[in-house]
Amino acid sequence: MKKHLKLAAYAALLLLLPFATGLALGKTWVRILDFALLYVMLALGLNIVVGFAGLLDLGYVAFFAVGAYCYALLASPHFGLHLPFWMILPIGAFSAGIFGMLLGAPTLRLRGDYLAIVTLGFGEIIRIFLNNLDTPYNVTGGPQGIDLIDPIRLGPVSLNQPPGHAVYSYYFLFLLFALATAFVSTRLQHSRIGRAWAAIREDEIAAEAMGIDTRNVKLLAFAMGASFGGLSGGLFAGFEGFVSPESFTLTESIMILSMVVLGGMGHIRGVVFGALLLAILPEALRYVGPLEQSLFGKIVVDPSGLRMLLFGFSLILVMLLRPAGLWPSPTRKRELLAHGETAKHENTDIYDAGR
Amino acid sequence: MDIFLQQLINGIVLGSIYSLVALGYTLVYGIMGLINFAHGDIVMVGAMVTLTVARLLSDSGLPGPLVLGIGMLTAIPACMAVGYLIERIAYRPLRNAPRLAPLITAIGVSILLQNLAMMIWGREYLSFPQILPTRTMAVGGASISAIQLLIVASSTIMMAGLSSLIRKTRLGNAMRATAQNPEVATLMGVNVNTIISITFVLGSALAAVAGMMVSAYYGIAHYDMGFILGLKAFTAAVLGGIGNIEGAMLGGLLLGIIESMGAGYLGTLTGGVMGSNYQDVFAFFVLILVLIFRPSGLLGERVGERP
Numbered sequence: 221m222k223k224h225l226k227l228a229a230y231a232a233l234l235l236l237l238p239f240a241t242g243l244a245l246g247k248t249w250v251r252i253l254d255f256a257l258l259y260v261m262l263a264l265g266l267n268i269v270v271g272f273a274g275l276l277d278l279g280y281v282a283f284f285a286v287g288a289y290c291y292a293l294l295a296s297p298h299f300g301l302h303l304p305f306w307m308i309l310p311i312g313a314f315s316a317g318i319f320g321m322l323l324g325a326p327t328l329r330l331r332g333d334y335l336a337i338v339t340l341g342f343g344e345i346i347r348i349f350l351n352n353l354d355t356p357y358n359v360t361g362g363p364q365g366i367d368l369i370d371p372i373r374l375g376p377v378s379l380n381q382p383p384g385h386a387v388y389s390y391y392f393l394f395l396l397f398a399l400a401t402a403f404v405s406t407r408l409q410h411s412r413i414g415r416a417w418a419a420i421r422e423d424e425i426a427a428e429a430m431g432i433d434t435r436n437v438k439l440l441a442f443a444m445g446a447s448f449g450g451l452s453g454g455l456f457a458g459f460e461g462f463v464s465p466e467s468f469t470l471t472e473s474i475m476i477l478s479m480v481v482l483g484g485m486g487h488i489r490g491v492v493f494g495a496l497l498l499a500i501l502p503e504a505l506r507y508v509g510p511l512e513q514s515l516f517g518k519i520v521v522d523p524s525g526l527r528m529l530l531f532g533f534s535l536i537l538v539m540l541l542r543p544a545g546l547w548p549s550p551t552r553k554r555e556l557l558a559h560g561e562t563a564k565h566e567n568t569d570i571y572d573a574g575r
Numbered sequence: 576m577d578i579f580l581q582q583l584i585n586g587i588v589l590g591s592i593y594s595l596v597a598l599g600y601t602l603v604y605g606i607m608g609l610i611n612f613a614h615g616d617i618v619m620v621g622a623m624v625t626l627t628v629a630r631l632l633s634d635s636g637l638p639g640p641l642v643l644g645i646g647m648l649t650a651i652p653a654c655m656a657v658g659y660l661i662e663r664i665a666y667r668p669l670r671n672a673p674r675l676a677p678l679i680t681a682i683g684v685s686i687l688l689q690n691l692a693m694m695i696w697g698r699e700y701l702s703f704p705q706i707l708p709t710r711t712m713a714v715g716g717a718s719i720s721a722i723q724l725l726i727v728a729s730s731t732i733m734m735a736g737l738s739s740l741i742r743k744t745r746l747g748n749a750m751r752a753t754a755q756n757p758e759v760a761t762l763m764g765v766n767v768n769t770i771i772s773i774t775f776v777l778g779s780a781l782a783a784v785a786g787m788m789v790s791a792y793y794g795i796a797h798y799d800m801g802f803i804l805g806l807k808a809f810t811a812a813v814l815g816g817i818g819n820i821e822g823a824m825l826g827g828l829l830l831g832i833i834e835s836m837g838a839g840y841l842g843t844l845t846g847g848v849m850g851s852n853y854q855d856v857f858a859f860f861v862l863i864l865v866l867i868f869r870p871s872g873l874l875g876e877r878v879g880e881r882p
Contacts, residue, residue, distance in 0.1 A: 535683030
């Protein structure tokens with residue numbers, strides 16, 4: 221009974237939150253909440269790759285971009301296509317998943333560091349292609365991007381109606397998707413695949429000896445994580461109505477990674493907490509610019525630089541002081557704190573699967 | 576033929592720079608088995624410091640090469656200090672932590688360096704003062720500028736120096752011992768911590784020189800220039816066989832040539848569909864191909880093998 225009461229309280233809180241925020245702080249902050257929910261989805265997606273399977277992916281935003289551009293191309297005047305969103309979102313998620321597999325395949329036999337670099341490069345390459353694929357055929361719109369993207373429609377109702385209140389309707393849509401993502405993540409973690417991921421993360425050779433097909437299971441992690449990214453990308457494109465390569469820089473990848481690491485790799489609640497924290501907290505820095513203006517009469521320290529600086533610091537400090545994150549899962553904490561023995565194993569060769 | 580020769584020369588110049596940066600990755604990897612993500616940003620610090628000094632002294636009437644020399648002598652200690660601090664603060668405490676941990680701090684350090692640089696030097700592209708003679712030499716239909724000669728000559732000297740340092744001196748011996756087996760090296764009286772610090776500092780010094788070269792050669796410097804440069808130099812190190820000193824040099828040269836040839840001919844080959852704006856993509860495809868077909872690199876024997 222008590223559990224139900226708690227659940228009802230949470231539900232009420234989540235339902236009323238946007239209206240309370242809108243009344244107290246204005247619509248800008250509701251928009252920030254919308255983005256925070258998008259980041260929750262992205263962080264949960266990356267968590268599958270980094271947290272569950274222990275594969276460091278530094279180009280995660282590329283999958284976000286794939287999803288967003290899928291939506292933009294299939295639902296805008298750019299090609300004159302206007303497919304409904306429930307068709308495009310799966311297409312976007314699927315294409316992102318394919319990209320994830322393509323990216324994972326060549327690096328699977330190698331140690332994690334290589335994967336990190338390859339994903340880092342991949343993120344950049346996707347951006348270079350998005351920037352340059354406006355000639356000779358205008359596919360991506362180049363640096364200008366694609367605009368006039370259709371808003372998300374539920375049947376005959378566009379979420380942009382009534383005008384000016386779109387942030388509220390998108391909040392509920394994103395909330396739904398974020399909850400679904402969290403649910404799927406939880407179920408995945410406790411499934412056979414989830415246990416296989418954890419086994420690979422801890423000791424790949426032992427996992428293989430236990431009969432896990434490490435190649436396929438790692439590929440699956442990549443594909444799953446990527447398709448979550450693609451899904452959020454589609455939602456982002458519908459929400460913004462505009463996509464351009466500028467939204468998909470390395471900075472975004474780093475930010476999503478920081479959310480996962482800060483919250484607690486592999487711990488779903490921790491990751492959600494990290495995503496909300498890093499999506500909302502830095503917004504307070506937007507007041508730093510005007511504050512400096514009034515104090516010193518000019519901008520002394522660039523607020524956006526300050527934001528990234530804080531991310532950098534948080535990555536280092538968390539790893540040094542609380543390697544399991546701010547809100548670690550009980551098992552992971554145990555593993556990371558008692559590392560003496562496992563660390564030796566991990567210092568092996570470049571081939572983890574050593575053949 | 577002229578275009579070919581010209582692109583070859585440009586490729587060798589570019590390749591010498593990549594080699595210097597790749598050496599930094601390979602040295603650290605050989606000894607610690609860690610990819611120093613912040614290495615590219617140390618190159619950026621070197622470029623920025625040189626550029627600042629060159630700007631300050633450009634009106635002083637001193638001859639150009641001397642100004643560049645002073646800039647370099649300022650940049651080298653600055654980068655060494657940065658490299659030392661990074662190792663000390665971000666990597667040393669995590670030496671026995673799980674593998675993911677130092678990678679993540681490395682990324683943190685890289686972001687930190689970039690944004691500190693952005694705060695100090697601003698977000699704009701800074702132009703390098705024109706202090707070197709722009710005279711060029713004609714060689715068989717292609718031209719070589721003074722700075723190009725300078726880059727190739729000085730990086731050759733530095734690489735030769737590094738090679739003999741590692742092969743012939745006591746320090747080099749200790750470094751190779753640490754790379755092979757840190758525990759046994761300790762038993763033989765090698766102070767592993769000092770060796771690791773020295774490795775970082777050495778790599779950073781090379782990065783400083785590379786930074787000076789890049790900014791003087793292209794005439795600009797920018798706070799995030801280190802990122803893509805680092806990525807390419809890492810590719811060069813992998814191409815040659817990471818952990819292998821000669822491999823880094825070879826890989827750097829090869830990558831430089833591949834890139835400049837690619838940029839020169841891609842437009843003609845694809846009928847104008849893809850131009851030199853795809854230059855940055857080559858390194859990445861080279862990296863993927865190497866990882867698929869020959870993950871241990873061209874000079875496959877790895878110096879830094881750990882038991």
